[in-house]
Amino acid sequence: MEVIKLERVNKSYGKVRALTDLNLSVNEGEIYGFIGPNGAGKSTTIRLLLNFLRTDSGAISVLGLNPTTHDVEIKKQTGYVSAESFMYHDMKVSDLFRFTEHYHGIRDGAKLKKLVDMLDIDIHKKFEQLSFGNRKKVAVACALLHSPKLLILDEPSNGLDPVIRNNLYELLQEEQKRGATIFFSSHVLSEVQKVCTRIGLLKEGQLIRENNAAEFTNIGFKQIELYTDDTLNIGSMNGVQNLEQKGNHYHFLYSGSANELIRLLSGINVTSVQIEEPELETVFMHFFKQ
Numbered sequence: 002m003e004v005i006k007l008e009r010v011n012k013s014y015g016k017v018r019a020l021t022d023l024n025l026s027v028n029e030g031e032i033y034g035f036i037g038p039n040g041a042g043k044s045t046t047i048r049l050l051l052n053f054l055r056t057d058s059g060a061i062s063v064l065g066l067n068p069t070t071h072d073v074e075i076k077k078q079t080g081y082v083s084a085e086s087f088m089y090h091d092m093k094v095s096d097l098f099r100f101t102e103h104y105h106g107i108r109d110g111a112k113l114k115k116l117v118d119m120l121d122i123d124i125h126k127k128f129e130q131l132s133f134g135n136r137k138k139v140a141v142a143c144a145l146l147h148s149p150k151l152l153i154l155d156e157p158s159n160g161l162d163p164v165i166r167n168n169l170y171e172l173l174q175e176e177q178k179r180g181a182t183i184f185f186s187s188h189v190l191s192e193v194q195k196v197c198t199r200i201g202l203l204k205e206g207q208l209i210r211e212n213n214a215a216e217f218t219n220i221g222f223k224q225i226e227l228y229t230d231d232t233l234n235i236g237s238m239n240g241v242q243n244l245e246q247k248g249n250h251y252h253f254l255y256s257g258s259a260n261e262l263i264r265l266l267s268g269i270n271v272t273s274v275q276i277e278e279p280e281l282e283t284v285f286m287h288f289f290k291q
Contacts, residue, residue, distance in 0.1 A: 002029040003062065004151055004182040005050060010059030012045055012184060012206075019045040020206040023059070027199075034197030034214070034280075035186040038289060042206040043186050044084070047155055050184070064151060075151075077105060078143030084156040086136045090105035094122060094139050098146065106146035116142040134160030136179060145172060152183045154174060158192060165208055170196050184206040194218075194281040209288065220287060222254040224279040225262075227265065231269035238265065243287070254279060254287070 005027035012020040019041045027033045037043050048054040049061055052068040052075070054283070061068055063075050088097060103106055119125060120138040128136060137160045144152060152173070158166045173183055173196060187193050191202060194213075200217045202210040222242065227233075230249050235241055240257025249272070255262060266274065279287070 002028065002065065004029050004064055005032075005033075005184060006045070006060075006062040007049075008060045010049065010061060011057045012042075012049065013057055018206055020049075023208060025201065025208060027182060029182050030177060030180060031155075031199055032173065032183040032185055032197045033192035034200040035184060035203065036188075036190065036193055036200060036285065037203035041203040043203055044155065046203075047153055047184075047208075049184060050153060051076070051079075078150045080147065080149035080150075080152045082126065082137070082140045082144045082154045082157045084159065086133070086140040088128050088136070088140065088143070091127060093127050094131075095124040097128060097139060097143060098124065101143045101146050103180060107147050109146070109148075110150070113142075113146060116145060116172070120165055120171060132160070133166075134162070137161060138165065141169060141172075144250065145176065148176070148179065148181070150181060150186075152181055154183065155186045156188065157185070158187065160188060166192070190281040190285055200281070202285070203290065218278050218281055218284050220279065220284055222256045222279055222287075223276050224252075224283060225274070225276055226250075226252050226256050227266070227274040228270050228272040230272065233265075233269060235265070238262070243283075254283070 003026050005025065007023050007025040010023040023042070023046070035046070049056055050063055050068060051251065052072045055069065063087060064078055068075055092100070098113055106217055109151055120142055120143060122137070122138050131139065137157070141157055158169055161169060170192070177183060185193065185197055193276055197214050197215050200211070201208050205252065228249050233251055235251060235253065236244055238261065240255050242254040244253040
């Protein structure tokens with residue numbers, strides 16, 4: 002089942018085009034990483050999915066339903082974490098949880114306790130008394146509490162410390178195993194690579210690259226990192242890109258002949274060398290430095 006589907010979606014703000022003929026499909030049970038620079042159209046896409054905005058043209062389906070005609074039905078089956086995490090400021094955290102349970106018609110004390118413990122939430126404070134990171138934890142817990150079919154997460158780990166961030170990843174993977182579909186937008190590319198099963202890269206309102214997470218970084222280059230005290234004349238070789246040198250440390254992308262690289266390295270004293278697929282951040286920069 003396609004839990005999210007966009008077909009030739011266009012959206013503009015006056016003369017500024019946010020999305021151009023965007024086609025996007027997210028299948029049931031996926032953790033889909035949605036990445037791109039600021040202004041690429043990620044937040045616009047999320048707002049369209051949640052019926053906070055309307056398209057100029059094109060079709061959108063969420064959980065098999067039209068967001069404009071089945072708004073409440075979709076929201077009852079969806080958990081959402083916004084980048085800003087706005088909630089009722091004058092309510093205690095415990096009251097926010099009760100409010101969420103009442104809205105969704107649930108009462109799951111065991112799950113609430115698990116979320117409070119794993120995210121280290123103080124339920125006795127008012128929301129307005131919390132730091133940004135603690136507000137984000139409450140927002141995440143409210144989104145997960147009713148075991149939604151779809152989770153839409155916009156920068157969910159922003160403001161979280163490393164321990165809580167890892168606990169969040171564990172909770173998301175448990176939700177996926179339960180059958181939930183997760184739409185995950187983040188600027189923290191290392192977590193996208195770690196958590197997501199498929200990744201889409203948005204640039205100027207269009208999807209320019211999409212693949213499963215294991216293959217997304219395969220762009221025809223290897224990432225080379227090496228240390229040598231000898232002079233390395235690597236810049237003139239064919240296939241070398243993004244060369245960075247600091248003292249005896251060299252870092253670059255390489256798409257040339259492996260034999261040619263080995264011949265060059267065999268003529269110098271190499272302290273250490275590492276050859277691997279590029280990280281997601283390196284791939285990201287490759288597309289946006291062009």
